[in-house]
Amino acid sequence: MSATILLYWAGGFALLCFTLGLVCAVIRLIRGPVAEDRVLALDTIYVNGMLILLVLGLRVEASLYFDVALLIALFGFVGSAALAKFLLRGEVIEP
Numbered sequence: 001m002s003a004t005i006l007l008y009w010a011g012g013f014a015l016l017c018f019t020l021g022l023v024c025a026v027i028r029l030i031r032g033p034v035a036e037d038r039v040l041a042l043d044t045i046y047v048n049g050m051l052i053l054l055v056l057g058l059r060v061e062a063s064l065y066f067d068v069a070l071l072i073a074l075f076g077f078v079g080s081a082a083l084a085k086f087l088l089r090g091e092v093i094e095p
Contacts, residue, residue: 022048039083046076
């Protein structure tokens with residue numbers, strides 16, 4: 001089996017796994033009983049979305065996907081930190 005064919009099928013399997021993880025996180029986001037569960041679901045959604053873009057970038061050999069994945073990671077981290085601070089203290093920007 002050639003390395004190209006193996007990489008193609010491994011990428012497809014990874015896309016399937018990341019998509020299933022994304023669906024499970026969306027279900028947790030909708031059903032989550034407390035706000036902390038919803039914040040963790042949002043973290044999982046942005047990480048899985050970023051990983052899906054990285055795998056797609058490898059499959060189609062386009063560098064734009066990597067730039068978008070980097071932006072998703074950056075905004076996801078900042079958003080997670082802001083949500084965590086809001087859940088702890090009730091405000092994001094302290095006077």
